[in-house]
Amino acid sequence: MNTEPKSLYDPIVLEATTGRDDSDASTTVPVLEAGALSKSFGATHALVDGTLTVPAGHVVALLGENGSGKSTLVKILSGVLRPDSGTVLVEGAVAKLKTPQNALRAGIVTVFQEILVAPHRTVLQNLWLGNGPARETRKLDCERRKRASAVLETLASEDIRLDDTVERLDLMQQQVCVIARAMLREPRLLILDESTSTLDITRRDALFASLKARCADGMAALFISHRMDEVLAVADGFVALRSGSVVGTRSRGNADAADLIRLISGEVATRDAAGHTATSRTVSDRIVVQARAAVLRPGSGAFDLSVRAGDIVGLAGLEGHGQDEFLRALAGLHRLAGGELLAAGQGDLAPVSNYRRSVACGVVYVPRDRKVEGMADVLPILDNYGVPTLPHDAVFGLVRSGHTRRRFRRDAGTVNFTPGKQQSMGRLSGGNQQKVIIARWLAAQPGLILLNDPTRGVDLKTKHELYDLFRNLAAGGAAVVMLSSEVDELVHLMDRVLVFHDGSVATDLPHDEVTSQALVAAYFGQRTADGLQGTR
Amino acid sequence: MTDRRSETVVRALRSNLAGGPAQLLTLIAVFVAGTGAIPGFSEPSSVRAMLVIASFLGIAALGQTLVVLVGGIDLSLPAMIGAGNVITAHLAGSGQPSGVIFCAVVAVGLLVGTINGLIASVWKVPPLVVTLATGSVVGGAILIWTNASLSGRAPDWLIPFTSAASSAGPVPVAPVVVLWIVLGLGGEFLLRRTHRGRQIYMLGANREAARLMLVSERTTTTLCFAISAVLGGLTGLLLTGFTGAGLYTVGDPYLFLTIASVVVGGTSLLGGRGGMVRSILGALTLIALTTILVGESLSAGAQQAVLGAVIVAVTALYGRERRVGDRV
Numbered sequence: 001m002n003t004e005p006k007s008l009y010d011p012i013v014l015e016a017t018t019g020r021d022d023s024d025a026s027t028t029v030p031v032l033e034a035g036a037l038s039k040s041f042g043a044t045h046a047l048v049d050g051t052l053t054v055p056a057g058h059v060v061a062l063l064g065e066n067g068s069g070k071s072t073l074v075k076i077l078s079g080v081l082r083p084d085s086g087t088v089l090v091e092g093a094v095a096k097l098k099t100p101q102n103a104l105r106a107g108i109v110t111v112f113q114e115i116l117v118a119p120h121r122t123v124l125q126n127l128w129l130g131n132g133p134a135r136e137t138r139k140l141d142c143e144r145r146k147r148a149s150a151v152l153e154t155l156a157s158e159d160i161r162l163d164d165t166v167e168r169l170d171l172m173q174q175q176v177c178v179i180a181r182a183m184l185r186e187p188r189l190l191i192l193d194e195s196t197s198t199l200d201i202t203r204r205d206a207l208f209a210s211l212k213a214r215c216a217d218g219m220a221a222l223f224i225s226h227r228m229d230e231v232l233a234v235a236d237g238f239v240a241l242r243s244g245s246v247v248g249t250r251s252r253g254n255a256d257a258a259d260l261i262r263l264i265s266g267e268v269a270t271r272d273a274a275g276h277t278a279t280s281r282t283v284s285d286r287i288v289v290q291a292r293a294a295v296l297r298p299g300s301g302a303f304d305l306s307v308r309a310g311d312i313v314g315l316a317g318l319e320g321h322g323q324d325e326f327l328r329a330l331a332g333l334h335r336l337a338g339g340e341l342l343a344a345g346q347g348d349l350a351p352v353s354n355y356r357r358s359v360a361c362g363v364v365y366v367p368r369d370r371k372v373e374g375m376a377d378v379l380p381i382l383d384n385y386g387v388p389t390l391p392h393d394a395v396f397g398l399v400r401s402g403h404t405r406r407r408f409r410r411d412a413g414t415v416n417f418t419p420g421k422q423q424s425m426g427r428l429s430g431g432n433q434q435k436v437i438i439a440r441w442l443a444a445q446p447g448l449i450l451l452n453d454p455t456r457g458v459d460l461k462t463k464h465e466l467y468d469l470f471r472n473l474a475a476g477g478a479a480v481v482m483l484s485s486e487v488d489e490l491v492h493l494m495d496r497v498l499v500f501h502d503g504s505v506a507t508d509l510p511h512d513e514v515t516s517q518a519l520v521a522a523y524f525g526q527r528t529a530d531g532l533q534g535t536r
Numbered sequence: 537m538t539d540r541r542s543e544t545v546v547r548a549l550r551s552n553l554a555g556g557p558a559q560l561l562t563l564i565a566v567f568v569a570g571t572g573a574i575p576g577f578s579e580p581s582s583v584r585a586m587l588v589i590a591s592f593l594g595i596a597a598l599g600q601t602l603v604v605l606v607g608g609i610d611l612s613l614p615a616m617i618g619a620g621n622v623i624t625a626h627l628a629g630s631g632q633p634s635g636v637i638f639c640a641v642v643a644v645g646l647l648v649g650t651i652n653g654l655i656a657s658v659w660k661v662p663p664l665v666v667t668l669a670t671g672s673v674v675g676g677a678i679l680i681w682t683n684a685s686l687s688g689r690a691p692d693w694l695i696p697f698t699s700a701a702s703s704a705g706p707v708p709v710a711p712v713v714v715l716w717i718v719l720g721l722g723g724e725f726l727l728r729r730t731h732r733g734r735q736i737y738m739l740g741a742n743r744e745a746a747r748l749m750l751v752s753e754r755t756t757t758t759l760c761f762a763i764s765a766v767l768g769g770l771t772g773l774l775l776t777g778f779t780g781a782g783l784y785t786v787g788d789p790y791l792f793l794t795i796a797s798v799v800v801g802g803t804s805l806l807g808g809r810g811g812m813v814r815s816i817l818g819a820l821t822l823i824a825l826t827t828i829l830v831g832e833s834l835s836a837g838a839q840q841a842v843l844g845a846v847i848v849a850v851t852a853l854y855g856r857e858r859r860v861g862d863r864v
Contacts, residue, residue, distance in 0.1 A: 383737065387734050
């Protein structure tokens, strides 16, 4: 499992493992050679002897759970952090990466996880932000437009208008802009750090095709994603990190998902991803969600459906096809354009009126964007857990913090989160933050749990813990309705998947029929349901 | 092992430095500097006088702290202080009992503060604009009412209440100082220990997340603005005892000073971080500093410039420490 540490220092081994074309790799200088990079923050060793080689023409995937050192490595390569020791060679020459400008000049362009745009500027201005002279001449402008359009076209995003301000674009389009900006810099090494998370399948495939085309011209890329399907689809070589150290490398030929997961998690026996436990659950006949001729937006089709307690129901579709509105409508955060929507938490089915009442009835909602809607990262974990349910702990209006702590320990146990010494929410990993947010709502004793893409940006191990948690919640009699943009998740976790197309439920797939092909077909409206069954 | 422990100690020290002792150390440093520079600076009589002056600023700053915690800023405080001052002097001058005066001041504060809070939270108008406007309305109304003249007189009980020479029972400071400290500690306690208190922090730290955590933006914001305006009015009332008559411009210096107290105390202007005790320390630091500048007989202009520079320096210092704390 673990490659012998010594072999990591042997460049021949590395090139052999990442090499797609051996003769090519041995004759040309790799685009990037990072040797023995180390970085510590106080007592924490974020990266120890990070060694990495990326040959020209290759896409190397950097794999690891949150906190494994990926981000630290990427930040060092982008000049954001300075390593305590180690060297970086770009095309054989020592690169001094003291500032992000240094890295850009060396040809290393990074697309970060956060979508960094200037929201009030136009798409064109954003695409050329910090690239070339700021003064605009007509000739330059014309040239820029031409190249920007060309790049957007390769990313299957011709629909983005160069003169729109970026704030008017949706999240996915903004992400495309950020990637296009990096492409326009003509990088020698392009680093994509979790920058595919909001892309739909069309845009993602276009990005991968574009990566391959550029790599054929001698570019190299470092690719980071928590989605195994993406990684396997695009990478030529794999480098796995765990606890700050490189623990193994694989090449395209000798890697498969199970092997890589083992490498990343360090567990000898990993859970079978397909470990589906629906059969062990008793699904009751209690209906917890019912839509009657529901219309999500003016002009979209009406649909009926119902969901029973004990089910895990997936909501899927291309970005912006109505699944998000449906989930938010269930939570009382989106008003239907027509029809009726009923939900039941602990009690009987009742029309959804507003968010506050929904929560009071045991219908809880975990939002998509943790940082924006889910939590306050500057406040203590205990506040982030307790604020909605603090009256439980109050006597004559005074909160007894011991009570809150006791409740938190109980609910944290349920979500498999171990409270450490860390007090501030912002310093937890993404997965642990998500656990705290879910624990917050477990305290409200929910009967219907609405999850908006809860595993986005969460590392693999935590993802599986969350899956187990969702299964347990469903087994305990709650209904789980979960929006997911990840095919694996939909295929393996869900008892049933509702695929949205054009603002309405187009396909209702029972577990046995959920395959990636069926999903993709449904995403594009290939199979329209003429008679949707309420229950399976 | 010991290495790790020392690391932990250093880390705890750093984060604690950003969260309290730094403010205390600043106050002590300013006090020591004052003792060295001005003869008689640390004499009991001088300290008692400084405490009285600090208490006026401090009570108003407690209100400003609440508004800043929910991510706002209250620019109507000077007008409210002026209003409280003029109302008190007028009503006392026409022989009204103290209970009536108190109720009138609190009622005006509640009215103005509630309007501030509702406009800011329901119509989503930036608090900066709302409070600037209501402050202007209140200031204008007072001006019309009093014809910009010094008028009325202070209620009799108020003069010993705010006199540096008097003492509150066994405590050798003016009762107004005790009132200030009690309000500040009480406020801090309620902020920490009540549901609404935690909601104030959540709302200031992340509005959208707070909404999904069932925090009512309207109620919480309005409460903070209302308390701020009431405390502003109360400051004006108490100032009558110090000034002896009503003058609508009495609150003018307090705009800069209340915000400065909050910031020097280490409460974040972005909202969600800070507290009342910090602002008490902030107000004390500012008054000690002003006393030094006056003692060095700097001109009013020079005082202002030095005070501004010191605030920039102090906040830069706290800001840096907080970032170090975040990084580890």
